[in-house]
Amino acid sequence: MIKTERLALDQIETGMLLVQDVCNPNGTCLLSEGTVLSAATIASLRQREVDYVMVSQEVPLTLDESAALEAGIRARVERLFRVAGTDPIMLKLHNTLLQYRLSALHKSNSSPELED
Amino acid sequence: MSNTNTLTIEQVISAVRQIPSLSVLVMEILASFDKKDVNFTDLVRKIGRDQGLTARVLQVANSPFYGNSGKIGSIKGAVVVLGFHNVRSLVAAAGLINQFPVPEVPSNFDRMSFWHHNIGVAVCAHHLAKASGRDEGLAFTAGLLHDVGKLVLDAYFNKNFAAVLARCAADDVTMVMAERAELGLDHAQIGYELTRRWRFPVPIQKAIRDHHNPEYEPNALTDLVHVANVLSHMLDFDDRNSDLMPALSVAAWTRLDMDHDILPMQMAEIERQYASMKLLVPE
Numbered sequence: 001m002i003k004t005e006r007l008a009l010d011q012i013e014t015g016m017l018l019v020q021d022v023c024n025p026n027g028t029c030l031l032s033e034g035t036v037l038s039a040a041t042i043a044s045l046r047q048r049e050v051d052y053v054m055v056s057q058e059v060p061l062t063l064d065e066s067a068a069l070e071a072g073i074r075a076r077v078e079r080l081f082r083v084a085g086t087d088p089i090m091l092k093l094h095n096t097l098l099q100y101r102l103s104a105l106h107k108s109n110s111s112p113e114l115e116d
Numbered sequence: 117m118s119n120t121n122t123l124t125i126e127q128v129i130s131a132v133r134q135i136p137s138l139s140v141l142v143m144e145i146l147a148s149f150d151k152k153d154v155n156f157t158d159l160v161r162k163i164g165r166d167q168g169l170t171a172r173v174l175q176v177a178n179s180p181f182y183g184n185s186g187k188i189g190s191i192k193g194a195v196v197v198l199g200f201h202n203v204r205s206l207v208a209a210a211g212l213i214n215q216f217p218v219p220e221v222p223s224n225f226d227r228m229s230f231w232h233h234n235i236g237v238a239v240c241a242h243h244l245a246k247a248s249g250r251d252e253g254l255a256f257t258a259g260l261l262h263d264v265g266k267l268v269l270d271a272y273f274n275k276n277f278a279a280v281l282a283r284c285a286a287d288d289v290t291m292v293m294a295e296r297a298e299l300g301l302d303h304a305q306i307g308y309e310l311t312r313r314w315r316f317p318v319p320i321q322k323a324i325r326d327h328h329n330p331e332y333e334p335n336a337l338t339d340l341v342h343v344a345n346v347l348s349h350m351l352d353f354d355d356r357n358s359d360l361m362p363a364l365s366v367a368a369w370t371r372l373d374m375d376h377d378i379l380p381m382q383m384a385e386i387e388r389q390y391a392s393m394k395l396l397v398p399e
Contacts, residue, residue, distance in 0.1 A: 083361075084361050090361065093346070093350060096379050096380060099380070100379075100383055103380070
């Protein structure tokens with residue numbers, strides 16, 4: 001899954017995606033959001049004494065982590081629809097939402113086949 | 117026991133009379149939704165003079181969703197990049213949200229969560245309107261204000277509203293059900309009275325009145341807001357653990373000719389747009 005966090009410069013690696021502009025104190029933009037960090041851009045950030053940046057990266061989940069997130073999603077969807085009853089259109093929405101949330105979770109992992 | 121909390125429509129109307137009018141500029145913008153011959157240049161100049169509004173609109177215009185990070189410096193510039201209609205909706209939204217400052221006496225009603233849900237409905241309604249070739253600006257504004265009656269309850273009938281919130285929690289029912297049981301009327305009726313007093317475009321008044329009951333007087337804008345409200349609850353924009361899915365009217369869904377299969381795609385797009393629009397609410 002995609003993880004977004006604020007990292008100190010010594011923790012960033014090439015291939016991470018900037019999710020916020022990096023500006024110097026007087027407002028000039030050094031790197032814009034959407035930049036994929038390379039060795040050169042990281043070096044230039046270091047040179048300009050930038051301390052922190054907001055980046056996102058793909059983090060592979062362990063089976064346990066993935067199962068816990070999936071259980072959380074299922075519980076949330078169940079709770080939201082707890083009084084929706086058996087109205088066919090509400091059941092359809094329920095299922096659509098569950099699949100939507102689960103597919104976002106599995107998007108960047110090896111997607112196991114989802115059951116209905 | 118619940119009798120002590122009952123409200124009459126007369127009480128509501130007299131409370132609504134106390135609410136200050138919207139600024140002349142916001143009124144003018146809202147009225148322009150209904151007009152064909154709008155003087156864009158004049159309106160843009162007037163908006164530009166209001167620094168508070170301008171700052172908030174530029175924050176959204178420069179958000180990642182529009183892909184213009186930091187490049188837009190004026191309302192004129194925003195109009196060039198986003199188009200007059202989008203900017204007009206943003207200005208109306210920023211103006212309306214500022215109209216209801218956080219009360220000094222704190223209540224149990226979470227304003228932040230309220231605006232997040234309402235912005236969610238605005239974004240959903242805008243998206244559905246665009247997908248079905250209807251007026252996006254009206255849909256956005258109607259969505260943004262569909263629950264405005266709750267703010268009237270919170271501001272002017274604090275005690276009655278506290279009883280409503282307590283019943284929501286105790287009986288695990290939706291707000292509108294708790295209001296009808298506790299007050300004998302609901303936020304949709306109150307919102308209607310307020311927007312009538314403010315002379316909003318009539319379709320917006322009716323969409324607010326009927327968003328929980330789209331069969332009352334079927335209308336495309338009402339259907340859009342009704343379905344948008346359901347989607348916004350589904351996507352958890354208000355971030356309340358106790359939230360409940362409201363019932364979806366199959367008739368409204370069918371009238372809009374919604375394609376269930378493309379819903380996940382629409383939800384992804386709505387979530388992206390919502391992340392930007394959320395910036396309209398002061399933290």
